[in-house]
Amino acid sequence: MNTSENNFEIDDQPLEERVNNRSQPPKSHAFTEFISSNWAPSNHQIPNRAEVADFAAKRRRAISLKFPGERLVLPAGPLKVRSNDTDYRFRPHSAFAHQTGLGTDHEPDAVLIFEPVEEGAGDNGSNHEVTLYFRPLAGRDTEQFYSDPRYGEFWIGPRPTLAEIEAEYGVKCKDLSELEVAITKNAGNKALGGVQIRLVRNVDLNIDALVDTSRYNTGVDLEQADATDAVLTEALSEARLVKDAVEIDNLRRSVASTVEGFENVIRALPRAVAHRRGERVIEGAFFTKAREEGNDLGYDTIAACGNNATVLHWIQNTGAVEEGKLVLLDAGVEDDTLYTADITRTFPVNGKFSEVQAKAYQAVLDAADAAFKAAVPGNKFRDVHAAAMNVLASRLEDWGLLPVSAEVALSDEGGQHRRWMPHGTSHHLGLDVHDCAQAKKDLYLDGTIEAGMVFTIEPGLYFKEEDLSIPEELRGIGIRLEDDVLITEAGNENLSAALPRTVEEIEQWMAELAQ
Numbered sequence: 001m002n003t004s005e006n007n008f009e010i011d012d013q014p015l016e017e018r019v020n021n022r023s024q025p026p027k028s029h030a031f032t033e034f035i036s037s038n039w040a041p042s043n044h045q046i047p048n049r050a051e052v053a054d055f056a057a058k059r060r061r062a063i064s065l066k067f068p069g070e071r072l073v074l075p076a077g078p079l080k081v082r083s084n085d086t087d088y089r090f091r092p093h094s095a096f097a098h099q100t101g102l103g104t105d106h107e108p109d110a111v112l113i114f115e116p117v118e119e120g121a122g123d124n125g126s127n128h129e130v131t132l133y134f135r136p137l138a139g140r141d142t143e144q145f146y147s148d149p150r151y152g153e154f155w156i157g158p159r160p161t162l163a164e165i166e167a168e169y170g171v172k173c174k175d176l177s178e179l180e181v182a183i184t185k186n187a188g189n190k191a192l193g194g195v196q197i198r199l200v201r202n203v204d205l206n207i208d209a210l211v212d213t214s215r216y217n218t219g220v221d222l223e224q225a226d227a228t229d230a231v232l233t234e235a236l237s238e239a240r241l242v243k244d245a246v247e248i249d250n251l252r253r254s255v256a257s258t259v260e261g262f263e264n265v266i267r268a269l270p271r272a273v274a275h276r277r278g279e280r281v282i283e284g285a286f287f288t289k290a291r292e293e294g295n296d297l298g299y300d301t302i303a304a305c306g307n308n309a310t311v312l313h314w315i316q317n318t319g320a321v322e323e324g325k326l327v328l329l330d331a332g333v334e335d336d337t338l339y340t341a342d343i344t345r346t347f348p349v350n351g352k353f354s355e356v357q358a359k360a361y362q363a364v365l366d367a368a369d370a371a372f373k374a375a376v377p378g379n380k381f382r383d384v385h386a387a388a389m390n391v392l393a394s395r396l397e398d399w400g401l402l403p404v405s406a407e408v409a410l411s412d413e414g415g416q417h418r419r420w421m422p423h424g425t426s427h428h429l430g431l432d433v434h435d436c437a438q439a440k441k442d443l444y445l446d447g448t449i450e451a452g453m454v455f456t457i458e459p460g461l462y463f464k465e466e467d468l469s470i471p472e473e474l475r476g477i478g479i480r481l482e483d484d485v486l487i488t489e490a491g492n493e494n495l496s497a498a499l500p501r502t503v504e505e506i507e508q509w510m511a512e513l514a515q
Helices: 029-035 052-064 094-100 143-147 162-169 176-184 205-217 222-238 245-274 278-293 306-310 355-374 381-398 503-514
Strands: 071-075 081-083 111-116 128-134 172-175 197-199 302-305 326-331 343-348 454-457 460-463 477-480 483-488 491-494
Touching: 029 143, 052 094, 052 111, 052 128, 052 162, 052 245, 071 094, 071 205, 094 111, 094 222, 111 176, 128 162, 128 176, 162 172, 172 176, 176 205, 197 205, 197 222, 205 222, 245 278, 245 326, 245 343, 245 454, 245 483, 245 503, 278 302, 278 326, 302 306, 306 326, 306 460, 306 477, 326 477, 343 355, 343 477, 343 503, 355 381, 355 454, 355 460, 355 477, 355 503, 381 454
Parallel strands: 071 197, 128 172
Antiparallel strands: 071 111, 111 128, 302 326, 326 343, 454 483, 460 477, 483 491
């Protein structure tokens, strides 16, 4: 023990090692020998090739063809500390998950490397040979097996081997210890004969630092390199605009689980009404289904009663659930494949809409139906929003709420109707609840709708209690109706159609589940 000149005691043990003090690990050679012996052989078997493997290979080929001669670096991301020495459940970055097909908790610290080869000479006729680098299983004869609470099998259970991942997902695998060389070898200024690196940034800060150091040491302009990296991120996001068959199956599963979660909530309403924080009861009822059937929530649940439903991103969920008011539930189950649903329903606590509530709800339903009619191949993505806004502006004009005509409100110089519907009507859906968010505007907002796209349709009306511009009877009413929509060659399919949408259907649904 040392003492500084300020009389503070300084322990020789590094800070990062102190979190393990609570475990009081034995240090003796006798313990090491004993704990490493007399274990049954590991029951590792080479799995069958996963259905997603061939689809992921096609996705990698599409990205490879866009960046010939360049090294592409896609990190999964590290474990993230929640508090002190406990981590959040791991979820890989969506670009990594899409390009590998890996779901659930695969694989912290892993990195997917696209290594350039002669054009057309790579995997599946691509321009790259692709390798997944990750930390393999630590054998029971290693110290890590019993001593490492973050990665040791004794603490967290068995992990897949390199051979298992390679066989199941159809991508070559190597030990993570080889990663640094794989990223930095021959890297440098392309004009001087070096291999240009493109990196998905802000996923793993250690990988960011490694690539930036390599660039600095080889004379690569860092600002220009950041712009180069952004193009890769953009391309990976745009690659998910049209879903393949296995992605659509994943979304169907997540939607089906979400429907069951909504049913759980309706059954839990009496308990929610009786609890001082009934919104938390609703949140918990849905979360139970998310963990039972999927990996997790796709996003924090919005369980909002009364005026809380007018707060667009209300996730505190601390309010009471009161008779006579509406509940807005916006929730989605993330499937084990990491694809998420995103569904909203608004329903009366007592099972019956009042006349005013039903009038407002019908306006939102009519707007959603109009949006569905616009959500067909060949139309623009922005046409879906415009169709919904036409209905809502007209209805608000009929009710005398607009200070101008609906026509003026809908013009570029207007927008008054957006006071009560401030968000967009649709967003793409997939591995992220707001999927493809880095895509170029002309492919997303101004893009043409294509078969295989999946997006939401979610108009709403939000009348805040403190809004003095509206009649008192409307104040405190927040309504949103959100469905997940698959675009087909013939039009569209409502993936969430199993949940009721009309006033009458919702009332009947609630009555049946209450029995």
